[in-house]
Amino acid sequence: MIEITGKHLINGQWVNSTAATFTSANPSTDDVNPWTFFDASADDADSAVASAHDAFRQLRRKSAAQRAALLNAIATEIENLGEQLVHAAMSETALPQMRIEGERGRTCGQLRAFANNLLNPISPVFIDHAQPERQPLPKGDSRLTNMPLGPVVVFGASNFPLAFSTAGGDTASALAAGCSVIVKGHPAHPATTELVSHAIKRAIDICDMPTGVFNMVQSTTPQVAQQLVQHPQVKAVGFTGSQKVGDILNKLTQERPIAIPFFGELGSTNPQFILPQKLASDAQSLANNQVASMLMGHGQFCTSPGLVVVQNSDGLEGYLATLANAISEAPAGTMLTKGIAQTYNRQVDLLLSNPSLTHIASGAASNGGCQSSANAFSVSASDFIAQPTLQEEVFGPCALVVICDNDEQMGEFALSLTGQLTASVFGSDDELLDYIDLVDDIAQSVGRLMFNQLPTGVEVCHSMQHGGPYPASTAPQTTSVGSQAINRFTRPICLQNMPIALQPAEIKDGATHPQVIV
Numbered sequence: 001m002i003e004i005t006g007k008h009l010i011n012g013q014w015v016n017s018t019a020a021t022f023t024s025a026n027p028s029t030d031d032v033n034p035w036t037f038f039d040a041s042a043d044d045a046d047s048a049v050a051s052a053h054d055a056f057r058q059l060r061r062k063s064a065a066q067r068a069a070l071l072n073a074i075a076t077e078i079e080n081l082g083e084q085l086v087h088a089a090m091s092e093t094a095l096p097q098m099r100i101e102g103e104r105g106r107t108c109g110q111l112r113a114f115a116n117n118l119l120n121p122i123s124p125v126f127i128d129h130a131q132p133e134r135q136p137l138p139k140g141d142s143r144l145t146n147m148p149l150g151p152v153v154v155f156g157a158s159n160f161p162l163a164f165s166t167a168g169g170d171t172a173s174a175l176a177a178g179c180s181v182i183v184k185g186h187p188a189h190p191a192t193t194e195l196v197s198h199a200i201k202r203a204i205d206i207c208d209m210p211t212g213v214f215n216m217v218q219s220t221t222p223q224v225a226q227q228l229v230q231h232p233q234v235k236a237v238g239f240t241g242s243q244k245v246g247d248i249l250n251k252l253t254q255e256r257p258i259a260i261p262f263f264g265e266l267g268s269t270n271p272q273f274i275l276p277q278k279l280a281s282d283a284q285s286l287a288n289n290q291v292a293s294m295l296m297g298h299g300q301f302c303t304s305p306g307l308v309v310v311q312n313s314d315g316l317e318g319y320l321a322t323l324a325n326a327i328s329e330a331p332a333g334t335m336l337t338k339g340i341a342q343t344y345n346r347q348v349d350l351l352l353s354n355p356s357l358t359h360i361a362s363g364a365a366s367n368g369g370c371q372s373s374a375n376a377f378s379v380s381a382s383d384f385i386a387q388p389t390l391q392e393e394v395f396g397p398c399a400l401v402v403i404c405d406n407d408e409q410m411g412e413f414a415l416s417l418t419g420q421l422t423a424s425v426f427g428s429d430d431e432l433l434d435y436i437d438l439v440d441d442i443a444q445s446v447g448r449l450m451f452n453q454l455p456t457g458v459e460v461c462h463s464m465q466h467g468g469p470y471p472a473s474t475a476p477q478t479t480s481v482g483s484q485a486i487n488r489f490t491r492p493i494c495l496q497n498m499p500i501a502l503q504p505a506e507i508k509d510g511a512t513h514p515q516v517i518v
Contacts (some may be wrong), residue, residue: 001084002198006037006190008044008218009197011051012204012211017041022220024190025349027094027334027370029343035216037190040042040217045227048215052151052180053233055212060148060178066207067176068115073203074167074175075108075115078196085195089161092189094334094370099297100162107162110169110481111210117483121280122462124514125507130497140497143507146490148178149261150235153228155249156186156193157240158336161298165189166196166216169460169480175213177489182234183216184225188337189219222248229253229262236489239264240302240480243471245394250474263488264474265467267393268421269400270455271307273410273442275427275435279315286426287322288400290331290399293454295374298333300340303422303455306394308401309381309413320401323360323376326368330363330374333397341370344396348375351398356383360401372396378403381413391418411438417445419469419476422455445469 005019007014016038024033040048059067078085130141137241152174157163163169171181185193197216204213217224229237229252237253239246239262243389246264253262274286293305310316335341345366351357356379359363363374374397381404384390390400404410417423423446425432425439432451443449447468458466464482467473473480478488506513 002081002195004035004069004191004194006035006194006218008038008048009201009214009216010044011215012049012201015044017043021191022187024092024188025338026091027336027338030338030369033091033191035191037218039221040224042223042227044217045224046231047231048182048217049228049231050217051212051324052182055210056148056151056180058210058287059180059213062178062209064118064121065199066209067178069120069205070207070209070213071111071115071118071172071176073206074200075111075206077199077202078104078108081195081199085192088191089189090196093161093336095161095297103160103162103417106460107167110163111167111172113460113483114172114486117486119177121506121513122483124516126230126516126518127509128232128518131229141494142494143498143503144492144494145504145507146487147493149489149491150177150179150180151233152236152238153234153491154181154183154238155225155241156183156189158186158188158340159297159302160240161186161189161192162196162239166193167200169485170240171214173485174236174238174489177486179236179489180213182228183214184228185216185218187218187220187332193218225249226252230256232256232258235261236260237262237264238480238488241266242395243267246474261488262474263478263480265302265421265480266471266473267395268468268472269306269391269393270420270424271309271311271417271442272305272421272454273414273423273425273438274319275425275431276313277431278427279310279313279319281315283315283319284322287319288326289454291326291374292507293321293456294399295330295333295397296456297372298335298372300336300395303458305424305455306399308399309404310401311404311406311410315433317401318419320378323399323401325361327361327363327374327376328396332364332366332371332373335370335372335396337451338370340395341372342373344394344398347394348398350378351375351394351400356380356387357400363397374398381405381409385413385416407435407438412449414438414441414445417442417471421447421466421468421472422448422450424450424453424455426452447472447479455481
């Protein structure tokens with residue numbers, strides 16, 4: 001068993017410099033967990049960045065094989081934490097054991113996936129060989145590759161204590177790119193954060209990597225977060241969280257003397273477009289599947305389907321009746337934190353007080369604390385379009401059914417959408433062909449477009465795009481999931497007439513790395 005100290009990991013040492021402390025709570029009981037954690041000071045934050053800065057100067061020269069070994073070792077050491085990690089995460093999130101174990105598997109899987117991508121790269125370097133005899137001017141040798149940006153600050157996410165937190169996708173892709181990392185742990189699950197940090201420290205020691213390759217600070221104050229993103233030695237930020245906090249931090253990164261990239265995933269309502277023929281033929285199964293998807297994780301996934309777009313046509317009455325029945329049978333569920341539950345309940349109250357909306361159904365009543373009930377509402381497309389606040393994400397088990405009068409209004413709705421991580425279109429092949437203009441319009445607002453499939457869940461693979469136009473994310477050209485996530489933390493560099501002895505291995509003639517030679 002690892003002793004949870006409540007301290008910060010800075011340059012390979014467990015330290016703290018303040019007396020200010022905080023605790024985490026068990027959302028299912030609202031009881032305080034048996035651990036105490038130190039709030040980071042400004043000096044702690046500075047030390048963590050300085051450590052990452054010094055380590056980056058060494059890490060950037062490590063080979064792809066050495067970085068792959070580190071990622072594989074981290075995955076192994078996380079697995080070696082065993083039941084202690086699972087029980088700590090369950091106590092801090094109220095997520096069930098199967099969910100935590102599955103998320104641990106995903107976390108280790110994506111670490112190993114990045115390791116495999118380093119050993120078996122798929123992205124080519126481009127080589128233009130010299131042409132010294134070219135007239136009227138000779139052509140020099142130039143080679144295009146990528147280099148790591150530098151120290152990266154990663155913010156842990158509330159809803160994924162493992163896969164999007166300490167050793168999650170942002171940390172894994174940054175380390176794979178050759179960047180050092182400073183994790184700012186999420187205050188809702190600090191014990192989980194510390195345990196995973198222990199595993200990363202062991203992996204660093206095993207692989208003989210610089211101790212400052214990974215640093216972790218715990219904090220409940222916005223000042224530490226602001227200090228980290230504004231530190232001149234930090235070169236990029238990875239964030240998964242609310243639009244409100246993400247917008248504040250992104251603004252700070254852009255107000256620096258030298259702005260840095262802020263890769264923020266800020267949320268999505270993930271609209272589901274059901275075409276008329278599909279609605280008429282499959283109303284009941286579509287409604288039941290909608291509720292099953294929105295209740296996964298009690299609606300606390302970034303891909304939870306919060307909008308359903310239909311026409312006032314055959315099947316609608318049956319769809320709404322089935323939806324109401326399924327929602328009314330949904331049990332109350334525990335949210336990740338009391339703050340998340342309070343925000344959700346406040347948003348539902350606002351929807352209930354909106355005269356433009358019809359309340360379809362509520363699930364079982366909650367007992368207060370961190371619990372909440374499922375809800376569904378309906379609204380006309382014209383009222384939805386006239387009220388931009390209805391586009392805001394309700395983080396929890398809530399759905400809004402938008403009813404359009406005809407094809408034209410459904411198209412108008414699609415054009416009114418703000419940026420989304422995902423959208424789905426349900427229809428037969430022939431029907432989808434008839435609505436190709438609508439499909440194209442929907443695609444303008446999303447990062448991932450699905451057909452006859454609900455959005456809950458994200459596959460870690462080469463082709464995944466987990467990002468979308470703002471406010472879904474702050475950098476729609478990038479993804480936070482999948483092998484291409486590494487590109488966020490690198491930048492292209494052209495090396496011209498570089499002596500062979502100095503050339504990185506991947507750009508040397510005959511390297512095993514994929515090459516495009518001109």
